[in-house]
Amino acid sequence: MEKQVTFHDLATHLRMLLESESYSQTTVKDMDFILNSFASYMDKNGLDVYSPEIGERLIQYCEVELKVCASRVSRARVIVRKLNRLNQGLDGREALWGDKTSPIVLPADFEKILSAYISYCRKKGNKQTTLHYKQWICSRFLKNLSSSGCEKAEDISGDMVQSAFLQLKFSRYWERIGPFLRFLFEKGYTKLNYSMLIQHRKRNSPYPTVYSVDEITTVESSIDRATPAGIRNYAIIMLLSRYGIRSSDIAALSFENIDFTNNRIRFLQQKTDDPWESELFPEVKDALLDYIQNVRPEVSGCSQIFMTLVIPYQPMDCFAINTMVWTQFGKSGVPLAERRHGSRAFRSSMASNMINDNISTEIVRRVLGHGTKHAIKHYARIDIESMRLCPLAVPEPGGLFAEMLLWKDGDNHV
Known part of the structure; x- marks a missing residue:
């Protein structure tokens, strides 16, 4: 240009x-x-x-x-x-x-295998931003290999792989380098599967934040619905608490997604592009109509439902929704302790409470719009009520451990 x-x-x-x-x-x-x-x-x-x-x-x-x-x-x-x-x-x-993502000069053979890998990932449906990230990391990994004297995939050795990876300095990059090395093996570029050389350690994900039904009700009741912002925020929180949908989907929600006549709500999820549909519950419908008819500013050409309330009027984004939810939790008086209190708290609370109520994981999956049943395993980890049905008795301490407990109590202390 x-x-x-x-x-x-x-x-x-x-x-x-x-x-x-x-x-x-x-x-x-x-x-x-x-x-x-x-x-x-x-x-x-x-x-x-x-x-x-x-x-x-x-x-x-x-x-x-x-x-x-x-x-x-x-x-x-x-x-x-x-x-x-x-x-x-x-x-x-x-x-x-x-x-x-500026180009890195690589040996011809490395350029060839990197291009083949990116094409493979593109055919698998990777987004352009993901492809950029993979190319950025893998090209630097290959650059480290070439710096050690390796210029062809067939000459790659285990020691070279470990050295080149460690030079990247961040262990989380193995999430990208591992699949790349597995691709090279499966396509015949390397004789050995070097993806098994370095064990990827998944970081421990925290337990999902859960609020009880009573706590969610308290948050809803704390909203001042006598103000325009309160009417709008109440409608947003009703969508969050009743459906557990993501803040990005609420931000993108448009009039064509709501069928007030047939009481349906449907949209394509922003994160997955998968369709999501449900009944439009009466309390949600009332909250939406109150906001649309009495509060929402008239903005020509804008179909998104939730708008800012000051000039220049703009569609709300997921960051604004998260900030509103975070603030409302603080105002509600609900004990927060160290619990997260953004918009995702509604999603995790709904999932965990449904599982605790013995609702099948398949129904929970469909309600949340997850593509596979594995995605909700995270929420099932705190099914406390079910875990109480199968407790194990605590064994009596014995041996050295029993002696250590006595020392802690001050007995037999030398």
Whole structure:
């Protein structure tokens, strides 16, 4: 692309690149908001030509004058970096991703196997952002191999694999390097399966946060429904507590997803693209209609249901919803201790409470919209009531352990 100098040309080309890279709808909408805000600033100040200095002023405009949230300030900085790279004459992925995914010079054989692996992952349905991440990590791993004198896949040895991996310095990268090495073995590029060399240690995931039905009711009752924000927030929390759907799905919810006549709610999940559908419960319907008819601002061309309530009116994003939920939990008086209290707390509470009520995991899976039954195992780990049905007696201490207990109590202390 020839070097662009006007903001309008740069922004137009950036939007085209973003569309080609399969970003999620939520991300694209958020970037559109930032770019539209930038354009508004340029117009108000009679600016046309873009420069890195102008980019810094655009970031300040979002942070100081618009007072957008921290996540959107961060997004504004990311967009300015992309604009700067376009302004320098970069294009395509180099403009979007910069140094983080800039090409690394590899031996021809390594270039060939990396390209084959990325094509394989693309055919499996990996998103473009995932492909970038895999290419970034695997190319650095291969670079480390080539630095040790290895330039062909057939010459790779176990010692080389371990050394190249350790140079990456982060053990979590094995999540990406392991499948890459397994691919090389299965496709015949290497004679041995080196993916078994380093044991990947999964980090211990915390137990899911669970709130009782009474605690959820307390949170709902704590909302001040005499205010516009309270009416909107009540409708959001009713969706969270009754269906356990994700905040990203609520943010993307549009009028075409709600059938008030037939009392149905249906949408494609943002995370998985899988369809989700349920009955529109009466209490949820009432809350939605109260918000839509009495509070929601009229915004031409915007089909998303949940909007900010101050000018300029914009669709709410999942970050705003999470912040609202976090704040409402704090106001509710429900004891939080060390429990998480974002929007996901409703999802995990619903799943765990259903399992504790002996509802089958298949029904729980369908309610939550999970693609496989394995996804809900995390919630079943705290089925306390079922665990109480099969307790084991604590054995009497004996031997050295019994002596140690006596020492702790002060008996037989020498």
